[in-house]
Amino acid sequence: MKDNTLLEVRNLKQYFVINRRLTIKAVNDISFTVNEGEVFGLVGETGSGKSTVARSIIGVNKLTDGEIYFKGKLISDGVISRQNKNYIRKNMQIIFQDSAAALNPHMTVEKIVAEPLEINKITKNKVELEEIIDESLSQVGLSGYYRQKYPSELSGGQRQRVAIARSIAMKPDLIIADEPIASLDVSIQAQIVTLFQELQKKYGFTFIFIAHDLSLIKYLSDRIAVMLKGKIVELAATDELFLNPCHPYTKSLLSSIPVPDPIFEKNKKIIDYDTSSFTGEGSISEVSPGHFLLT
Amino acid sequence: MDTVLQLENLSISFDTPEGEVQAVRDVSLTLKKGEILSIVGESGCGKSVMCQSVMKLLPKNARIKSGRIIVDGIDITNFNEGKMRKLRGSEVSMVFQDPMTTLNPTMPIGDQITEAIHMHKKVSREVAKKRALELLDLIGIEDPIHRYSLQPHFFSGGMRQRCVLAIALASNPKILFADEPTTSLDVTVQVKIIDLLLELRDKLGISIVFVSHDLGVVARISDRVAIMYAGKIVEIGKSEEMFYDPRHPYTWGLMQALPSLAKEGQSLKCIPGMPPLMVNPPPGDAFAIRNEYALKIDYEEMPPMFQISPTHFAATWLLDERAPKIISPISLKRSSANEG
Numbered sequence: 001m002k003d004n005t006l007l008e009v010r011n012l013k014q015y016f017v018i019n020r021r022l023t024i025k026a027v028n029d030i031s032f033t034v035n036e037g038e039v040f041g042l043v044g045e046t047g048s049g050k051s052t053v054a055r056s057i058i059g060v061n062k063l064t065d066g067e068i069y070f071k072g073k074l075i076s077d078g079v080i081s082r083q084n085k086n087y088i089r090k091n092m093q094i095i096f097q098d099s100a101a102a103l104n105p106h107m108t109v110e111k112i113v114a115e116p117l118e119i120n121k122i123t124k125n126k127v128e129l130e131e132i133i134d135e136s137l138s139q140v141g142l143s144g145y146y147r148q149k150y151p152s153e154l155s156g157g158q159r160q161r162v163a164i165a166r167s168i169a170m171k172p173d174l175i176i177a178d179e180p181i182a183s184l185d186v187s188i189q190a191q192i193v194t195l196f197q198e199l200q201k202k203y204g205f206t207f208i209f210i211a212h213d214l215s216l217i218k219y220l221s222d223r224i225a226v227m228l229k230g231k232i233v234e235l236a237a238t239d240e241l242f243l244n245p246c247h248p249y250t251k252s253l254l255s256s257i258p259v260p261d262p263i264f265e266k267n268k269k270i271i272d273y274d275t276s277s278f279t280g281e282g283s284i285s286e287v288s289p290g291h292f293l294l295t
Numbered sequence: 296m297d298t299v300l301q302l303e304n305l306s307i308s309f310d311t312p313e314g315e316v317q318a319v320r321d322v323s324l325t326l327k328k329g330e331i332l333s334i335v336g337e338s339g340c341g342k343s344v345m346c347q348s349v350m351k352l353l354p355k356n357a358r359i360k361s362g363r364i365i366v367d368g369i370d371i372t373n374f375n376e377g378k379m380r381k382l383r384g385s386e387v388s389m390v391f392q393d394p395m396t397t398l399n400p401t402m403p404i405g406d407q408i409t410e411a412i413h414m415h416k417k418v419s420r421e422v423a424k425k426r427a428l429e430l431l432d433l434i435g436i437e438d439p440i441h442r443y444s445l446q447p448h449f450f451s452g453g454m455r456q457r458c459v460l461a462i463a464l465a466s467n468p469k470i471l472f473a474d475e476p477t478t479s480l481d482v483t484v485q486v487k488i489i490d491l492l493l494e495l496r497d498k499l500g501i502s503i504v505f506v507s508h509d510l511g512v513v514a515r516i517s518d519r520v521a522i523m524y525a526g527k528i529v530e531i532g533k534s535e536e537m538f539y540d541p542r543h544p545y546t547w548g549l550m551q552a553l554p555s556l557a558k559e560g561q562s563l564k565c566i567p568g569m570p571p572l573m574v575n576p577p578p579g580d581a582f583a584i585r586n587e588y589a590l591k592i593d594y595e596e597m598p599p600m601f602q603i604s605p606t607h608f609a610a611t612w613l614l615d616e617r618a619p620k621i622i623s624p625i626s627l628k629r630s631s632a633n634e635g
Contacts, residue, residue: 045481045482046452046481155569157569185508186508186509186510186549186552187548187549187552188337189552190552190563190566191565193554194562194565197562212482215553215554216554218554218555219555219563220554252483253483257555258489258510258511258512258515259511259514259555260510260511260514260550260556261514262514263535265511266514266515270486273483
């Protein structure tokens with residue numbers, strides 16, 4: 001393992017047993033590493049398993065098989081995970097797509113941000129707690145005016161800001177953002193994306209960014225993994241992936257991104273890939289340094 | 296080309312406990328036969344209300360304050376529910392964002408399509424079934440005979456949206472309103488639905504009003520684009536004019552907020568603030584407080600529609616001859632069409 005690896009996922013398998021005959025292989029034997037301070041993008045179609053990966057990493061699901069190392073610690077192991085529970089919770093935060101569902105409607109903004117700090121006993125006294133709340137809220141561009149508001153009184157963009165404030169209040173090493181802007185308007189999306197960039201520059205958080213909007217992933221990420229039916233089919237640095245896509249599914253995905261340029265868009269040829277022919281068999285190999293492909 | 300839809304100075308308000316919400320303010324537009332017009336705007340800008348007003352699907356507390364809606368030469372502004380039922384489906388039809396809320400989960404797809412056919416035409420069951428199979432074939436569902444008797448949960452999201460389209464097209468409408476029909480779909484599926492709509496336009500000569508907030512999708516599908524803000528159309532023109540020569544600062548803002556147009560290493564430029572509440576819309580240009588190019592007059596007087604070309608109009612005081620000349624910050628050029 002290299003020094004700057006923050007998270008390593010090794011042969012992760014996540015199966016869901018529905019009944020005796022049916023087992024859903026949501027994530028099927030994937031491996032990747034996330035380096036410290038990088039933005040790692042995870043894209044794929046609905047049902048490709050990208051959100052399951054996020055949930056497995058933060059420990060919502062019990063892994064079917066595989067190992068997850070966080071800062072060199074094997075956190076997927078029950079015993080080690082329990083011993084380091086506080087440490088893991090403190091340093092790994094997740095932001096969900098639907099901020100309305102992620103925030104408790106009965107709590108004020110102030111309480112929402114304070115809750116994880118209190119539970120993890122991060123602050124020593126009230127003064128310190130107040131300071132952190134103030135700082136986190138101002139970091140995400142919400143003034144003190146919003147502290148006594150309830151989530152229902154906020155707009156979608158503001159709610160997402162509260163969710164972000166709550167996770168950065170913990171000063172985590174890793175933030176997993178699962179489609180954090182999918183439900184927002186274009187101009188608000190830009191505000192949130194810019195906020196992520198600023199925060200990342202300022203604190204050097206490591207991000208795992210999950211989205212289906214490829215133009216956004218391209219804009220934000222250092223490296224991208226493309227998922228299909230529980231497998232990573234291609235993983236490469238952003239520029240490399242966009243210049244030199246190898247897997248037919250990646251090619252089809254890239255050609256499908258709508259470009260706001262009518263002449264280009266109307267003459268564009270879409271590369272079609274029939275995903276039903278994808279079996280998921282094969283092994284990952286490195287086609288060029290840092291560019292992995294399932295063949 | 297003949298006009299199939301005409302809105303004349305349409306204003307729609309909602310009566311709410313907080314006061315009168317002016318959802319659509321003085322909107323005029325025309326739609327030609329076989330034309331695809333996209334309506335772009337943020338949530339709450341009135342784009343869906345405008346579509347619903349033509350379908351007469353507005354909630355009870357909404358009322359058409361002024362203006363006229365003319366569909367295919369007939370003024371339907373004061374049509375009652377009975378007359379509208381005949382019109383819906385046969386003249387105007389609508390497709391919504393989420394196919395699962397449109398479809399009946401317990402009813403086979405085929406029956407849902409024949410139901411729509413029986414609504415408008417007295418035909419035998421066999422004829423209706425034949426027509427339904429034709430429709431399923433038209434919208435690109437393979438093996439229609441087998442799929443005819445399946446319930447919606449057997450279908451993927453993209454196929455469900457295709458079925459919704461089949462129902463909407465059952466009685467050969469002249470105008471189809473598509474309210475964010477691809478928003479809930481994956482990009483690869485989204486492209487296919489867009490191409491299907493284009494194909495239907497070519498085959499059936501149908502006019503489409505396409506509501507979206509995704510400028511990329513809009514670029515692919517539209518002949519003309521209208522940008523809406525705070526209940527008004529602020530800019531309207533041919534697709535090429537709108538993308539290569541936008542004039543309204545709000546259109547600039549929307550384009551600058553797109554990651555795909557951002558230059559390498561440059562941060563996204565966002566439109567500050569939020570759209571205004573429409574209970575008491577500000578006097579003058581509603582966009583003025585968020586507009587870095589706002590002039591003094593923007594806060595006092597509403598800008599009229601300035602004509603830029605025979606087809607291109609924008610409502611901003613920047614186009615007045617007394618206004619300072621501002622160079623558009625959008626540098627999308629036609630030549631970029633050649634770039635990969």
